[in-house]
Amino acid sequence: MTLIRNAEARRTETSAAVMTTFASPTQGEASLSVWRVDSAAGSAGPDHLIDAEQVWTFLKGTATVRLDGETLSVAAGDTVVMPADVVRQVSAGSEGFTAVVAAPAGAQASMPGSADKMLPPWIA
Template sequence: MPVIRPSDTVTHEMHGARFVSHATPGQGSGELCAWRGEIPPGTRAPVHRVSREEVLHVLAGTLEVTLDGEPATVTAGDTVIVNAGCAFGAANPAAETAVTWVTTSVGLEAELPDGSRITPPWTRAAADEGPR
């Protein structure tokens, strides 16, 4: 059974936020990915459409999220289910960093507003993950 220690995590930065990967194919997970998100005050992630379901749990702070254009405010203890195909956006309007725990399945792809598509490195299949 793989045990991931803090020293084993890989940190990625994208759209002004930090993504600290704890479970990826490169770390031994075959089906699921899990990461801690750190969203600084004033950060607004672009609305993006996800190809696979994501579950986002707020550990600390506040986020303003939109799910297919419907707004909601979520705080520590709240969980957001982002269904596959949903247009999702998040912003941190607070003075403190929001911290989340997110899970999804390997291979998640996001379509950005300009039509470009990305597969975040922390969700890629092991063969696609690249150097650590």
């Protein structure tokens, strides 16, 4: 059993959000990565793909999720299951949002049209 205290959680900041890793292979030796996303009002992540399914549960605020050409409006309490290998973008609404995300450990991201993949630090 591994206990990861809040003070030990890894925080990664991007231009779109702050990701707080709760568990991952390098944080608690977990085989599932779980993290929180805190996104400020009006911010948007880039169009990208993930090579594994992700499950996003929105805890607070609102967001727009563009997923493989479909646009979803989400609010606190909603969960979006994002399939692997589809272009996605998550944009915060006027109050921002907080979500908890789960994905298989080692899931990699890429940009549309690029074969280059990278392991986001909040999943590692």
